[in-house]
Amino acid sequence: MTWDDHPIGEDDIQAYIDDRLSPDRRRQVEDWLQQxxxxxxxxxxxxxxxxxxRSTLLAGDELVPARLRVAEVRRQIRAAxxxxxxxxxxxxxxxxxxxxxxxxxRGWLGLEAADMADxxxxxxxxxxxxxQPVEMRASDRARLGEWLSGRVGRLLEIPDLSxxxxxxxxxxxxxxxxxxxxxxxxxxxxxARLVFYVRPVSEGRPSGLHERTEDGIATRYxxxxxxxxxxxxxAASPLLRPAAEAFQRAYTAT
Numbered sequence: 088m089t090w091d092d093h094p095i096g097e098d099d100i101q102a103y104i105d106d107r108l109s110p111d112r113r114r115q116v117e118d119w120l121q122q123x124x125x126x127x128x129x130x131x132x133x134x135x136x137x138x139x140x141r142s143t144l145l146a147g148d149e150l151v152p153a154r155l156r157v158a159e160v161r162r163q164i165r166a167a168x169x170x171x172x173x174x175x176x177x178x179x180x181x182x183x184x185x186x187x188x189x190x191x192x193r194g195w196l197g198l199e200a201a202d203m204a205d206x207x208x209x210x211x212x213x214x215x216x217x218x219q220p221v222e223m224r225a226s227d228r229a230r231l232g233e234w235l236s237g238r239v240g241r242l243l244e245i246p247d248l249s250x251x252x253x254x255x256x257x258x259x260x261x262x263x264x265x266x267x268x269x270x271x272x273x274x275x276x277x278x279a280r281l282v283f284y285v286r287p288v289s290e291g292r293p294s295g296l297h298e299r300t301e302d303g304i305a306t307r308y309x310x311x312x313x314x315x316x317x318x319x320x321x322a323a324s325p326l327l328r329p330a331a332e333a334f335q336r337a338y339t340a341t
Contacts, residue, residue, distance in 0.1 A: 094276045095119045097256055098224070100126075100217070104133045123278045129217035202299050203308035206284035206317035209261060209270050210304055214280040221257030221272050231258050235269040239285055241314060243269055244337045251329055252276065265289065273330070281320030281327065283334055288315040296335065307331035311338070 095116055102108045103116045120127040213220050223231040228245060236243045238260055245255060253273040261268040268286035292310035299306050300322050307327060308317035316338055318331040 094254065096254065097220070097274070098226075100130060104130060126217070126278045133218060202297070203284070203286075203306055203315050203317040204299070204301075205263060205268070205286065206282065206308065206319045207299075207301060207304045207306045209268075209284055210280075210282045210306075210319035213259070213270065213272065214282065220280075221270075222259035224257040225255045227257070228255065235260060238267040239269050239314075240266070240287065241285075243271075243285060245271060246333055246337045248273055248330060248333060251326055251333070253281070253326060253330065256280070261286075263287070275326070279321065279324060279326070281318060281324065281330060283330075284317045284319065285338075286315050287313060296331065309335060 099108070099112065099116050103113060108116060120130060223234070232243055232245050235258060245258075248255070252275045254275065256272045256274055258269060258271040261270055263286050266287040268284065271283040272280060273283075274280045288310060292312070292315065294310070296307060296309050299308075303322050304319060305322035305324075305327055306317050306319045308315060310316070316334065318327060318334060320327045320330075
């Protein structure tokens with residue numbers, strides 16, 4: 088059996104980092120990582136963090152306090168890294184927009200809903216995260232849909248894009264100046280990712296399907312009067328157009 092029989096997912100990557108895979112599955116993940124050097128580099132960095140923390144914490148004779156256990160320290164590292172990302176993004180957007188709007192966590196700074204630029208910003212930040220790209224994983228699909236729908240204020244469908252070779256990874260809740268936004272993330276067996284993004288917008292947005300490209304990231308987006316919808320991913324990806332069409336069909340009917 089090869090890894091093609093059971094595609095490598097994000098849960099496999101995390102289990103590999105934590106040494107929780109069976110020997111056969113571990114070999115499959117290692118073979119898969121050999122084909123994607125960028126993902127392999129991220130995984131190796133995470134494993135080094137884990138090993139360093141584990142060796143440091145286990146060196147003492149006393150029981151390790153809860154605040155110093157590996158899982159908690161890793162959580163603190165992720166939180167600190169995300170804080171630095173937010174601070175850097177805030178500084179850049181303040182220069183570009185020329186206005187002090189607040190922290191990233193309270194709204195994507197200086198980004199206009201008119202062209203759904205915040206969808207591309209969300210893509211840049213979260214698809215690059217090898218540790219926790221989503222808040223809730225695909226295994227909690229039903230609960231995730233209910234949670235995001237309640238916060239965003241409209242029924243959120245999570246389409247099955249397996250016919251395009253795309254696997255649902257999970258999603259997360261974000262904040263904008265106009266209210267809560269939802270992000271759904273998909274990937275394929277080659278490690279490529281794209282995101283679907285929904286946010287409230289003011290009235291008077293243009294009709295039809297639009298596209299913007301910046302720094303190698305393409306965003307296909309549309310509006311229905313009260314909400315804006317966007318698919319963001321690599322500009323060269325042939326999956327972007329059919330994925331946008333699938334989501335537009337799903338959200339035109341709901």
